[in-house]
Amino acid sequence: MTTSPDLNHAPVLGPDGKTAYRLVPADEYARLTRAARPRSRARAGPSDAAVADALSILADPATTWHDANDVVFDIVRRGLKQVRRELGLTQAELGKLLRLPQPRVSRIENNPDAISLRLLKRIARILAKQPTRSGGSSD
Amino acid sequence: MPRPDRKLLQQVESLFEWLTRPRTQKRRAIFTRDVRVSEQARSFVFGAGRTTAEQQAFAELLLKLDSDPTRYSQPILPRDPANPSLPPGLRWARFGNYNAILLWDLSRNRISIINCE
Numbered sequence: 001m002t003t004s005p006d007l008n009h010a011p012v013l014g015p016d017g018k019t020a021y022r023l024v025p026a027d028e029y030a031r032l033t034r035a036a037r038p039r040s041r042a043r044a045g046p047s048d049a050a051v052a053d054a055l056s057i058l059a060d061p062a063t064t065w066h067d068a069n070d071v072v073f074d075i076v077r078r079g080l081k082q083v084r085r086e087l088g089l090t091q092a093e094l095g096k097l098l099r100l101p102q103p104r105v106s107r108i109e110n111n112p113d114a115i116s117l118r119l120l121k122r123i124a125r126i127l128a129k130q131p132t133r134s135g136g137s138s139d
Numbered sequence: 140m141p142r143p144d145r146k147l148l149q150q151v152e153s154l155f156e157w158l159t160r161p162r163t164q165k166r167r168a169i170f171t172r173d174v175r176v177s178e179q180a181r182s183f184v185f186g187a188g189r190t191t192a193e194q195q196a197f198a199e200l201l202l203k204l205d206s207d208p209t210r211y212s213q214p215i216l217p218r219d220p221a222n223p224s225l226p227p228g229l230r231w232a233r234f235g236n237y238n239a240i241l242l243w244d245l246s247r248n249r250i251s252i253i254n255c256e
Binding site for chain 1: 170175176178179181184185191194195197201202215226229231238240242251253254255256
């Protein structure tokens with residue numbers, strides 16, 4: 001069934017004449033119920049299976065542990081890459097803004113050791129000031 | 140081209156606020172405690188289907204746990220009090236739509252993110 005855009009959020013009145021329901025598209029309904037689900041799971045906490053897994057990981061001497069500093073930097077780099085792409089900037093264009101050559105920007109995005117905190121902060125500030133562009137971007 | 144996700148930009152900004160709090164430029168100064176992430180948890184966070192926003196929520200959780208482990212996580216209690224087989228300090232915390240299970244070892248001042256679901 002196709003839904004007319006006019007019907008989206010259309011109110012259904014109750015006996016008192018006030019809005020009792022609203023008609024929403026199925027995908028929006030799914031999104032809303034997905035958004036509501038985690039709250040109840042959050043109260044419940046992790047599943048027994050996840051706790052059992054955690055205990056076996058803890059007990060396993062072969063478990064590999066990563067320094068959280070490296071994990072956080074990796075996440076921040078990936079975030080910067082996504083923001084650059086969403087802003088429609090190429091690496092070369094970002095390099096121009098940062099006064100860095102494109103290969104350096106590529107290294108920053110792909111190698112966690114190629115960036116300092118100071119530069120990371122500078123990149124974030126420049127990206128945050130960039131207006132949206134309609135064109136595509138590439139590496 | 141979609142509009143840039145303003146929430147994402149805010150998350151990046153808030154991460155940088157966290158990251159730049161220490162006066163030192165050394166990367167190792169981000170965490171004040173010994174915070175580590177298991178390969179299983181790391182694979183989950185960087186696995187297919189995880190968005191950048193969810194990864195950043197994980198990073199924020201790490202930073203919050205470092206600031207106050209007990210405030211930002213909940214204890215996992217044994218279901219059967221007669222069989223308390225869970226190690227002390229086993230806790231869980233929420234990031235995005237997921238749960239992280241962690242061990243808070245007070246004696247070593249260490250937080251271990253064990254796995255996620």
